[in-house]
Amino acid sequence: MIVHILLIVGGLFAGFLGYQELGLAQQASALPQPIELVDLESGQAPPNIHVQLGHHWKVWDELIYSYRTEKEDEEVGPATRIDYSYFPIISEEHPYSQAFNRLAERYESLDQVPEAEWPRLKDFAVLVRSEAFSVVGKLPGDEGWGEAEQMVGLIVNDIHRLKSDEKSLLSQSYPSLDLDKVLILEEGRQVESLAYCLGIMTLGAGLVITGGVLIFRSTTGRVEGVGELPPLLKKAEVF
Template sequence: MLFRLQILLIIGGIALGIYSFQEMRAGMGASSDPVAVELADLEAGSSAPDKHLQVGDHIALYHGTFYQWEQQNNEPENGGSRVTKAYYPIISPTHPYAEGMDADADLESFAVLVKTNRFSTIGEIPDMPGPVQSISGLTRPASVALESDFQDLLRSDYPGINLDQILVLEDGRQPTSVALGIIMMLASAALIAAGGAWMFASARS
Protein backbone atom coordinates (compact mmCIF):
# COMPACT_ATOMS: atom_id res chain seq x y z
CA MET A 1 0.00 0.00 0.00
CA LEU A 2 2.78 2.42 0.95
CA PHE A 3 4.65 1.60 -2.25
CA ARG A 4 1.57 2.48 -4.31
CA LEU A 5 1.23 5.82 -2.53
CA GLN A 6 4.90 6.57 -3.14
CA ILE A 7 4.56 5.77 -6.83
CA LEU A 8 1.38 7.86 -7.10
CA LEU A 9 3.18 10.79 -5.49
CA ILE A 10 6.00 10.58 -8.03
CA ILE A 11 3.62 10.10 -10.97
CA GLY A 12 1.54 13.06 -9.76
CA GLY A 13 4.65 15.22 -9.64
CA ILE A 14 5.66 14.19 -13.15
CA ALA A 15 2.14 14.84 -14.48
CA LEU A 16 2.06 18.28 -12.85
CA GLY A 17 5.48 19.06 -14.32
CA ILE A 18 4.38 18.09 -17.83
CA TYR A 19 1.15 20.09 -17.49
CA SER A 20 2.91 23.21 -16.21
CA PHE A 21 5.52 23.00 -18.98
CA GLN A 22 2.82 22.70 -21.64
CA GLU A 23 0.89 25.63 -20.15
CA MET A 24 3.96 27.86 -20.03
CA ARG A 25 4.97 26.93 -23.57
CA ALA A 26 1.46 27.57 -24.93
CA GLY A 27 1.31 31.03 -23.36
CA MET A 28 4.92 32.03 -23.98
CA GLY A 29 5.05 35.44 -25.65
CA ALA A 30 1.29 35.98 -25.31
CA SER A 31 -0.17 39.10 -23.74
CA SER A 32 -2.17 38.69 -20.54
CA ASP A 33 -5.18 40.40 -22.15
CA PRO A 34 -6.52 39.24 -25.53
CA VAL A 35 -5.58 41.39 -28.51
CA ALA A 36 -8.48 42.34 -30.79
CA VAL A 37 -8.21 41.21 -34.40
CA GLU A 38 -10.50 41.28 -37.42
CA LEU A 39 -11.14 37.82 -38.77
CA ALA A 40 -11.34 39.24 -42.29
CA ASP A 41 -7.71 40.40 -41.94
CA LEU A 42 -6.59 36.90 -41.00
CA GLU A 43 -8.55 35.49 -43.94
CA ALA A 44 -6.75 37.95 -46.21
CA GLY A 45 -3.39 36.58 -45.08
CA SER A 46 -2.42 39.02 -42.33
CA SER A 47 -0.38 37.64 -39.44
CA ALA A 48 -1.96 37.42 -36.01
CA PRO A 49 -0.80 40.30 -33.77
CA ASP A 50 -0.50 38.01 -30.74
CA LYS A 51 -1.05 34.43 -29.57
CA HIS A 52 -3.86 35.58 -27.25
CA LEU A 53 -6.61 36.88 -29.53
CA GLN A 54 -10.12 38.28 -29.37
CA VAL A 55 -12.03 37.79 -32.61
CA GLY A 56 -15.01 40.10 -33.13
CA ASP A 57 -18.20 39.49 -35.13
CA HIS A 58 -18.04 36.20 -36.99
CA ILE A 59 -20.08 33.22 -38.12
CA ALA A 60 -19.60 29.90 -36.36
CA LEU A 61 -19.92 26.99 -38.77
CA TYR A 62 -21.21 24.52 -36.21
CA HIS A 63 -22.46 22.16 -38.90
CA GLY A 64 -18.84 21.67 -39.95
CA THR A 65 -17.71 20.57 -36.48
CA PHE A 66 -14.97 17.96 -36.23
CA TYR A 67 -15.39 15.94 -33.06
CA GLN A 68 -14.18 12.93 -31.16
CA TRP A 69 -16.70 10.91 -29.18
CA GLU A 70 -16.54 8.30 -26.46
CA GLN A 71 -18.12 4.92 -27.11
CA GLN A 72 -19.72 3.18 -24.13
CA ASN A 73 -20.90 -0.43 -23.97
CA ASN A 74 -20.34 -0.81 -27.74
CA GLU A 75 -23.24 1.56 -28.44
CA PRO A 76 -23.28 3.18 -31.91
CA GLU A 77 -22.83 6.92 -32.29
CA ASN A 78 -25.97 8.84 -31.34
CA GLY A 79 -27.10 12.21 -30.04
CA GLY A 80 -26.36 11.22 -26.47
CA SER A 81 -22.79 10.10 -27.20
CA ARG A 82 -20.27 12.01 -25.11
CA VAL A 83 -18.01 14.45 -26.99
CA THR A 84 -14.39 14.46 -25.83
CA LYS A 85 -12.99 16.99 -28.33
CA ALA A 86 -14.63 19.39 -30.77
CA TYR A 87 -13.40 21.90 -33.34
CA TYR A 88 -15.44 24.09 -35.68
CA PRO A 89 -14.44 26.68 -38.34
CA ILE A 90 -15.37 30.35 -38.07
CA ILE A 91 -15.56 32.89 -40.90
CA SER A 92 -16.02 36.64 -41.14
CA PRO A 93 -19.35 38.12 -42.31
CA THR A 94 -17.55 39.25 -45.48
CA HIS A 95 -16.20 35.78 -46.32
CA PRO A 96 -17.38 34.64 -49.80
CA TYR A 97 -19.01 31.57 -48.24
CA ALA A 98 -21.18 33.79 -46.01
CA GLU A 99 -22.94 35.49 -48.92
CA GLY A 100 -24.98 32.47 -50.00
CA MET A 101 -24.44 30.37 -46.93
CA ASP A 102 -26.44 27.25 -46.20
CA ALA A 103 -25.66 23.93 -44.61
CA ASP A 104 -25.19 22.24 -48.00
CA ALA A 105 -22.76 24.78 -49.48
CA ASP A 106 -19.07 23.94 -49.81
CA LEU A 107 -16.53 25.86 -47.74
CA GLU A 108 -13.20 26.04 -49.52
CA SER A 109 -11.01 27.82 -46.97
CA PHE A 110 -10.97 29.48 -43.56
CA ALA A 111 -8.40 31.04 -41.22
CA VAL A 112 -9.48 30.02 -37.71
CA LEU A 113 -10.66 26.76 -36.19
CA VAL A 114 -12.16 27.00 -32.69
CA LYS A 115 -11.51 24.33 -30.08
CA THR A 116 -14.39 24.22 -27.61
CA ASN A 117 -15.61 22.31 -24.57
CA ARG A 118 -19.16 23.67 -24.81
CA PHE A 119 -20.64 20.53 -26.35
CA SER A 120 -21.03 17.68 -23.87
CA THR A 121 -22.84 15.39 -26.31
CA ILE A 122 -23.14 15.06 -30.08
CA GLY A 123 -26.77 16.17 -29.84
CA GLU A 124 -25.69 19.54 -28.41
CA ILE A 125 -23.74 20.45 -31.55
CA PRO A 126 -25.92 22.81 -33.66
CA ASP A 127 -26.56 21.61 -37.21
CA MET A 128 -26.69 25.14 -38.66
CA PRO A 129 -24.26 28.11 -38.71
CA GLY A 130 -24.79 30.92 -36.22
CA PRO A 131 -23.59 34.51 -35.66
CA VAL A 132 -21.27 35.17 -32.70
CA GLN A 133 -20.29 38.58 -31.35
CA SER A 134 -16.91 37.72 -29.92
CA ILE A 135 -14.62 34.89 -28.88
CA SER A 136 -11.19 34.91 -27.26
CA GLY A 137 -8.46 32.45 -26.36
CA LEU A 138 -4.93 31.30 -26.99
CA THR A 139 -4.01 30.31 -30.53
CA ARG A 140 -1.57 27.90 -32.14
CA PRO A 141 -1.02 26.77 -35.73
CA ALA A 142 -3.19 23.79 -36.65
CA SER A 143 -0.06 21.87 -37.64
CA VAL A 144 0.99 21.99 -33.97
CA ALA A 145 -2.31 22.10 -32.08
CA LEU A 146 -4.15 19.25 -33.83
CA GLU A 147 -3.62 15.54 -33.38
CA SER A 148 -2.75 13.61 -36.53
CA ASP A 149 -6.27 12.18 -36.98
CA PHE A 150 -7.83 15.65 -36.95
CA GLN A 151 -5.16 16.88 -39.36
CA ASP A 152 -6.04 14.04 -41.71
CA LEU A 153 -9.74 14.94 -41.49
CA LEU A 154 -9.02 18.56 -42.38
CA ARG A 155 -6.84 17.58 -45.34
CA SER A 156 -9.53 15.19 -46.52
CA ASP A 157 -12.31 17.78 -46.36
CA TYR A 158 -10.19 20.70 -47.57
CA PRO A 159 -7.66 19.40 -50.13
CA GLY A 160 -4.60 21.60 -50.45
CA ILE A 161 -5.17 23.34 -47.11
CA ASN A 162 -2.02 24.63 -45.39
CA LEU A 163 -2.25 23.74 -41.71
CA ASP A 164 0.56 26.16 -40.89
CA GLN A 165 -1.72 29.01 -41.98
CA ILE A 166 -4.75 27.87 -39.96
CA LEU A 167 -4.99 29.04 -36.35
CA VAL A 168 -6.63 26.89 -33.69
CA LEU A 169 -8.22 29.19 -31.09
CA GLU A 170 -8.94 27.47 -27.78
CA ASP A 171 -12.14 29.08 -26.54
CA GLY A 172 -11.63 30.87 -23.22
CA ARG A 173 -8.09 29.66 -22.61
CA GLN A 174 -5.79 32.26 -21.08
CA PRO A 175 -2.00 32.24 -20.80
CA THR A 176 -0.53 30.97 -17.55
CA SER A 177 1.47 33.66 -15.76
CA VAL A 178 5.20 33.13 -15.30
CA ALA A 179 4.77 33.22 -11.52
CA LEU A 180 2.08 30.51 -11.55
CA GLY A 181 4.13 28.43 -13.96
CA ILE A 182 7.16 28.57 -11.65
CA ILE A 183 5.00 27.66 -8.64
CA MET A 184 3.61 24.63 -10.47
CA MET A 185 7.10 23.53 -11.54
CA LEU A 186 8.38 23.85 -7.96
CA ALA A 187 5.37 21.90 -6.68
CA SER A 188 6.10 19.21 -9.27
CA ALA A 189 9.72 18.95 -8.14
CA ALA A 190 8.61 18.82 -4.49
CA LEU A 191 6.18 15.96 -5.13
CA ILE A 192 8.78 13.93 -7.02
CA ALA A 193 11.42 14.58 -4.35
CA ALA A 194 9.02 13.71 -1.53
CA GLY A 195 7.96 10.49 -3.23
CA GLY A 196 11.56 9.52 -3.93
CA ALA A 197 12.72 10.32 -0.40
CA TRP A 198 9.81 8.38 1.10
CA MET A 199 10.58 5.39 -1.11
CA PHE A 200 14.28 5.54 -0.18
CA ALA A 201 13.48 5.77 3.53
CA SER A 202 11.09 2.82 3.31
CA ALA A 203 13.73 0.72 1.55
CA ARG A 204 16.26 1.39 4.31
CA SER A 205 13.90 0.60 7.17
Protein backbone atom coordinates in the same frame (compact mmCIF):
# COMPACT_ATOMS: atom_id res chain seq x y z
CA MET B 1 5.09 1.13 -4.59
CA ILE B 2 2.26 1.84 -7.03
CA VAL B 3 1.24 4.92 -5.05
CA HIS B 4 4.84 6.16 -5.13
CA ILE B 5 5.00 5.77 -8.91
CA LEU B 6 1.66 7.57 -9.30
CA LEU B 7 3.06 10.47 -7.28
CA ILE B 8 6.00 10.74 -9.67
CA VAL B 9 3.78 10.47 -12.77
CA GLY B 10 1.39 13.07 -11.36
CA GLY B 11 4.30 15.35 -10.54
CA LEU B 12 5.71 15.06 -14.05
CA PHE B 13 2.30 15.84 -15.53
CA ALA B 14 1.82 18.86 -13.25
CA GLY B 15 5.29 20.12 -14.08
CA PHE B 16 4.68 19.74 -17.81
CA LEU B 17 1.31 21.51 -17.53
CA GLY B 18 2.91 24.37 -15.60
CA TYR B 19 5.70 24.62 -18.17
CA GLN B 20 3.16 24.83 -21.01
CA GLU B 21 1.15 27.51 -19.25
CA LEU B 22 4.33 29.45 -18.50
CA GLY B 23 5.24 29.40 -22.19
CA LEU B 24 1.81 30.77 -23.12
CA ALA B 25 1.91 33.39 -20.35
CA GLN B 26 5.26 34.66 -21.60
CA GLN B 27 3.90 35.08 -25.14
CA ALA B 28 0.43 36.40 -24.33
CA SER B 29 -0.60 39.92 -23.43
CA ALA B 30 -2.72 40.44 -20.34
CA LEU B 31 -5.58 41.85 -22.42
CA PRO B 32 -6.78 40.30 -25.71
CA GLN B 33 -5.62 42.16 -28.80
CA PRO B 34 -8.43 42.94 -31.28
CA ILE B 35 -8.12 41.77 -34.87
CA GLU B 36 -10.65 41.07 -37.58
CA LEU B 37 -10.93 37.55 -38.90
CA VAL B 38 -10.80 38.81 -42.48
CA ASP B 39 -7.29 40.14 -41.79
CA LEU B 40 -6.15 36.71 -40.65
CA GLU B 41 -7.76 35.19 -43.74
CA SER B 42 -5.77 37.57 -45.94
CA GLY B 43 -2.52 36.38 -44.37
CA GLN B 44 -1.91 39.02 -41.71
CA ALA B 45 -0.10 37.73 -38.64
CA PRO B 46 -2.00 37.99 -35.34
CA PRO B 47 -0.76 40.83 -33.08
CA ASN B 48 -0.50 38.42 -30.15
CA ILE B 49 -1.56 34.88 -29.24
CA HIS B 50 -4.23 36.41 -26.97
CA VAL B 51 -6.79 37.77 -29.44
CA GLN B 52 -10.29 39.10 -29.71
CA LEU B 53 -11.97 38.45 -33.05
CA GLY B 54 -14.87 40.49 -34.35
CA HIS B 55 -17.99 39.36 -36.20
CA HIS B 56 -17.72 35.87 -37.70
CA TRP B 57 -19.60 32.73 -38.66
CA LYS B 58 -19.15 29.33 -36.99
CA VAL B 59 -19.36 26.54 -39.56
CA TRP B 60 -21.14 23.84 -37.57
CA ASP B 61 -21.34 21.53 -40.59
CA GLU B 62 -17.60 20.89 -40.30
CA LEU B 63 -17.47 20.32 -36.52
CA ILE B 64 -15.55 17.29 -35.25
CA TYR B 65 -15.27 16.18 -31.64
CA SER B 66 -13.44 13.83 -29.30
CA TYR B 67 -15.66 11.77 -27.03
CA ARG B 68 -15.39 9.24 -24.19
CA THR B 69 -17.46 6.12 -23.50
CA GLU B 70 -17.44 3.83 -20.49
CA LYS B 71 -17.00 0.74 -22.66
CA GLU B 72 -15.27 0.22 -25.99
CA ASP B 73 -18.38 -1.19 -27.70
CA GLU B 74 -20.72 1.43 -26.22
CA GLU B 75 -22.70 3.36 -28.83
CA VAL B 76 -22.45 7.14 -29.01
CA GLY B 77 -25.64 8.78 -27.75
CA PRO B 78 -26.90 12.16 -26.50
CA ALA B 79 -25.36 11.54 -23.05
CA THR B 80 -21.90 10.62 -24.39
CA ARG B 81 -19.28 12.92 -22.86
CA ILE B 82 -17.28 15.21 -25.14
CA ASP B 83 -13.71 16.20 -24.27
CA TYR B 84 -13.40 18.95 -26.88
CA SER B 85 -14.50 19.89 -30.37
CA TYR B 86 -13.02 21.64 -33.42
CA PHE B 87 -14.86 23.79 -35.94
CA PRO B 88 -13.84 26.42 -38.55
CA ILE B 89 -14.88 30.05 -38.38
CA ILE B 90 -15.07 32.41 -41.36
CA SER B 91 -15.64 36.12 -41.88
CA GLU B 92 -18.47 37.81 -43.76
CA GLU B 93 -15.97 38.57 -46.53
CA HIS B 94 -14.90 34.95 -46.96
CA PRO B 95 -15.72 33.55 -50.45
CA TYR B 96 -17.96 30.93 -48.84
CA SER B 97 -20.01 33.61 -47.08
CA GLN B 98 -20.20 35.69 -50.23
CA ALA B 99 -21.46 32.72 -52.23
CA PHE B 100 -24.29 32.23 -49.75
CA ASN B 101 -25.16 35.93 -49.88
CA ARG B 102 -25.51 35.73 -53.67
CA LEU B 103 -27.76 32.69 -53.35
CA ALA B 104 -29.90 34.50 -50.78
CA GLU B 105 -30.40 37.35 -53.26
CA ARG B 106 -31.28 34.98 -56.08
CA TYR B 107 -33.71 32.74 -54.20
CA GLU B 108 -36.43 33.61 -51.72
CA SER B 109 -35.20 30.91 -49.34
CA LEU B 110 -32.04 28.84 -49.10
CA ASP B 111 -34.29 25.79 -48.97
CA GLN B 112 -35.08 26.48 -52.64
CA VAL B 113 -31.42 26.42 -53.71
CA PRO B 114 -30.68 23.43 -55.99
CA GLU B 115 -28.16 21.03 -54.46
CA ALA B 116 -25.81 21.51 -57.42
CA GLU B 117 -25.54 25.24 -56.67
CA TRP B 118 -24.60 24.90 -53.00
CA PRO B 119 -21.12 26.34 -52.40
CA ARG B 120 -18.39 24.32 -50.75
CA LEU B 121 -16.02 25.55 -48.06
CA LYS B 122 -12.54 24.98 -49.47
CA ASP B 123 -10.30 26.65 -46.92
CA PHE B 124 -10.20 28.68 -43.74
CA ALA B 125 -7.64 30.48 -41.59
CA VAL B 126 -8.83 29.72 -38.04
CA LEU B 127 -9.91 26.46 -36.46
CA VAL B 128 -11.55 26.84 -33.04
CA ARG B 129 -10.87 24.38 -30.24
CA SER B 130 -13.80 24.47 -27.85
CA GLU B 131 -15.00 22.78 -24.67
CA ALA B 132 -18.41 24.46 -24.84
CA PHE B 133 -20.25 21.19 -25.52
CA SER B 134 -20.12 18.75 -22.59
CA VAL B 135 -22.19 15.97 -24.18
CA VAL B 136 -23.20 14.95 -27.70
CA GLY B 137 -26.79 16.04 -27.05
CA LYS B 138 -25.66 19.67 -26.74
CA LEU B 139 -24.01 19.81 -30.19
CA PRO B 140 -25.55 22.27 -32.70
CA GLY B 141 -27.24 19.44 -34.60
CA ASP B 142 -28.81 20.46 -37.91
CA GLU B 143 -27.81 24.11 -37.56
CA GLY B 144 -25.40 24.66 -40.42
CA TRP B 145 -24.08 28.03 -39.26
CA GLY B 146 -23.78 30.04 -36.08
CA GLU B 147 -23.33 33.83 -36.05
CA ALA B 148 -21.25 35.52 -33.33
CA GLU B 149 -20.20 39.11 -32.74
CA GLN B 150 -16.86 38.26 -31.12
CA MET B 151 -14.65 35.51 -29.77
CA VAL B 152 -11.82 35.76 -27.24
CA GLY B 153 -9.17 33.12 -26.75
CA LEU B 154 -5.56 32.03 -27.15
CA ILE B 155 -3.82 30.79 -30.27
CA VAL B 156 -2.44 27.47 -29.00
CA ASN B 157 -0.64 25.94 -31.99
CA ASP B 158 2.48 25.47 -29.85
CA ILE B 159 0.76 23.14 -27.36
CA HIS B 160 -2.28 21.70 -29.19
CA ARG B 161 -1.40 20.13 -32.51
CA LEU B 162 -4.00 18.23 -34.47
CA LYS B 163 -3.90 14.46 -33.99
CA SER B 164 -3.52 12.21 -37.01
CA ASP B 165 -7.19 11.13 -36.98
CA GLU B 166 -8.34 14.76 -36.63
CA LYS B 167 -6.14 15.78 -39.56
CA SER B 168 -7.48 12.87 -41.57
CA LEU B 169 -11.09 13.91 -40.99
CA LEU B 170 -10.41 17.54 -41.95
CA SER B 171 -8.26 16.57 -44.94
CA GLN B 172 -11.16 14.61 -46.40
CA SER B 173 -13.16 17.85 -46.62
CA TYR B 174 -10.22 20.13 -47.47
CA PRO B 175 -7.68 18.14 -49.51
CA SER B 176 -5.82 21.25 -50.69
CA LEU B 177 -5.66 22.98 -47.27
CA ASP B 178 -2.36 22.99 -45.39
CA LEU B 179 -3.63 22.26 -41.87
CA ASP B 180 -0.19 22.96 -40.38
CA LYS B 181 -0.68 26.63 -41.29
CA VAL B 182 -4.17 26.95 -39.82
CA LEU B 183 -4.37 28.90 -36.56
CA ILE B 184 -5.87 26.93 -33.68
CA LEU B 185 -7.80 29.28 -31.40
CA GLU B 186 -8.89 27.88 -28.03
CA GLU B 187 -12.18 29.55 -27.26
CA GLY B 188 -12.37 31.25 -23.86
CA ARG B 189 -8.82 30.26 -22.86
CA GLN B 190 -7.42 32.70 -20.32
CA VAL B 191 -3.83 33.75 -19.65
CA GLU B 192 -2.64 32.25 -16.37
CA SER B 193 -0.57 34.35 -13.97
CA LEU B 194 3.15 33.79 -13.46
CA ALA B 195 2.46 32.80 -9.84
CA TYR B 196 0.01 30.11 -10.97
CA CYS B 197 2.47 28.65 -13.49
CA LEU B 198 5.33 28.57 -11.01
CA GLY B 199 3.02 27.13 -8.35
CA ILE B 200 1.99 24.24 -10.59
CA MET B 201 5.62 23.56 -11.52
CA THR B 202 6.65 23.66 -7.84
CA LEU B 203 3.84 21.27 -6.94
CA GLY B 204 4.99 18.91 -9.69
CA ALA B 205 8.57 19.00 -8.47
CA GLY B 206 7.39 18.32 -4.91
CA LEU B 207 5.37 15.28 -5.98
CA VAL B 208 8.31 13.86 -7.94
CA ILE B 209 10.69 14.35 -5.03
CA THR B 210 8.22 12.85 -2.55
CA GLY B 211 7.62 9.82 -4.74
CA GLY B 212 11.35 9.33 -5.27
CA VAL B 213 12.12 9.54 -1.55
CA LEU B 214 9.39 7.04 -0.69
CA ILE B 215 10.66 4.59 -3.30
CA PHE B 216 14.22 4.98 -2.01
CA ARG B 217 13.12 4.34 1.57
CA SER B 218 11.07 1.28 0.66
CA THR B 219 13.98 -0.15 -1.34
CA THR B 220 16.48 0.57 1.45
CA GLY B 221 14.22 -1.17 3.96
CA ARG B 222 14.27 -4.38 1.90
CA VAL B 223 18.08 -4.37 1.74
CA GLU B 224 18.35 -4.00 5.52
CA GLY B 225 16.02 -6.97 5.98
CA VAL B 226 18.41 -9.24 4.07
CA GLY B 227 21.16 -8.37 6.57
CA GLU B 228 19.10 -9.89 9.37
CA LEU B 229 18.82 -13.37 7.85
CA PRO B 230 19.95 -16.33 10.04
CA PRO B 231 23.71 -17.07 9.97
CA LEU B 232 23.18 -20.61 8.60
CA LEU B 233 21.44 -19.17 5.52
CA LYS B 234 24.29 -16.69 5.05
CA LYS B 235 26.81 -19.52 5.27
CA ALA B 236 24.87 -21.59 2.76
CA GLU B 237 24.91 -18.68 0.29
CA VAL B 238 28.68 -18.32 0.65
CA PHE B 239 29.38 -21.97 -0.11
